[in-house]
Amino acid sequence: MDDLRRSRLNNTGKERETVPHDERPGAAGVDPEQLWLRPTEPRRGRRPSFSREGIIAAAVTMADAEGIEAVTMRRVAAQVGAGVMSLYSYAPDKETLLELMVDHVSGExxxxxxxxxxxxxxxxxxxxxxxxxxxxxxxxxxxxxxxxxxxxxxxxxxxxxxxxxxxxxxxxxxxxxxxxxxxxxxxxxxxxxxxxxxxxxxxxxxxxxxxxxxxxxxxxxxxxxxxxxxxxxxxxxxxxxxxxxxxxxxxxxxxx
CATH class of the missing domain: 1.10.357.10 (Tetracycline Repressor, domain 2)
Structure with missing residues (x-):
């Protein structure tokens, strides 16, 4: 089973989402080529109601109000109205999300x-x-x-x-x-x-x-x-x- 998704089976045999094992900044390395030089591949199927920019903006708003420790993948997902697993194609971990947040606000x-x-x-x-x-x-x-x-x-x-x-x-x-x-x-x-x-x-x-x-x-x-x-x-x-x-x-x- 895909380690990135970190999913588990509940007692009905269906997969349920779990919080990533480690949300701490620095927990995973960031590939700068993948992050900045390769555009996010379009998702197949129905167009999602959120975007990477929306995810980053939600995370920045949360950090501004409550501090960076308050920003978790689960909370950001809830803020944009998405399942936490669906965020991984945009930001696979909190370290990547933090990189995106820093550059996002640098646009100011x-x-x-x-x-x-x-x-x-x-x-x-x-x-x-x-x-x-x-x-x-x-x-x-x-x-x-x-x-x-x-x-x-x-x-x-x-x-x-x-x-x-x-x-x-x-x-x-x-x-x-x-x-x-x-x-x-x-x-x-x-x-x-x-x-x-x-x-x-x-x-x-x-x-x-x-x-x-x-x-x-x-x-x-x-x-x-x-x-x-x-x-x-x-x-x-x-x-x-x-x-x-x-x-x-x-x-x-x-x-x-």
Whole structure:
């Protein structure tokens, strides 16, 4: 019996659908040629009431609202009104579905404004686009922390970033490293930003943390920390903080 379907016979002798053995991302390898270069073969018989785009859109909506852990093949199938087994010809496992989701939302990163020619300014613009994008889809930082196979939308944005780096004179490998470093920075910052936003919803916890740091600064054993905490504060808006961190990163890049 086909392992992919993972079907079992019930006591009436009829097949029943079961949840895939492992829904975790990374459980199965993804063949990029099969995924991105070979179009989905048309199904025989009656045309289904759903499409791969519909499946991906349903999964993205679910992840945006509840997190990537909430996305399962069974739940997505129920959302589009299909049997879970019928999804396998579109996305054979959750890892493939996640690849499709990442590239699907990357289509939102369409860049219409031309590059300005100042590569540092252009990289900062790209990073701000990425931050806004990841804040719209809070599951993205975690999804991007594992190896992803770039699809057409992702490659289009990468092409734009590489064009921004052309004035640097860096070789190809270095350009890819800079883009990877920038994306990792944005993903890490957004993940922290989301965590801090959630923590700020608990005023008691924020107040307790402030009292704790004040006590530590006053104990005489942490003079460097005490000096830092006594210094004038800087704008603490999320946008201002991101811009400061981003500036330190990009202004410190060596283009030689």
């Amino acid at each position: 990163l369409t860049v219409t404004d031309p590059l300005g020619g100042d590569w540092r300014t252009d990289l900062k613009t790209i990073a701000h686009l990425q931050r806004a994008h990841m804040l719209r889809h809070p599951w993205l930082p975690a999804a991007l922390s594992t190896r992803r196979v770039p699809g057409p939308n992702t490659l289009a944005f990468l092409e734009h970033a590489l064009a921004a780096l052309r004035p640097t004179g860096l070789d190809g490998a270095a350009k890819l490293e800079v883009f990877a470093q920038l994306t990792a920075f944005v993903a890490g910052h957004v993940a922290h930003e989301i965590t801090q936003t959630e923590a700020a919803r608990s005023p008691d916890r924020v107040a307790a943390e402030a009292r704790y740091l004040a006590a530590v600064a006053a104990d005489g054993r942490h003079p460097e920390l005490a000096e830092v905490l006594s210094a004038p504060g800087r704008p603490l808006t999320a946008e201002a903080t991101f811009a400061r961190f981003l500036g330190r990163l990009i202004d410190g890049l060596d283009a030689d």
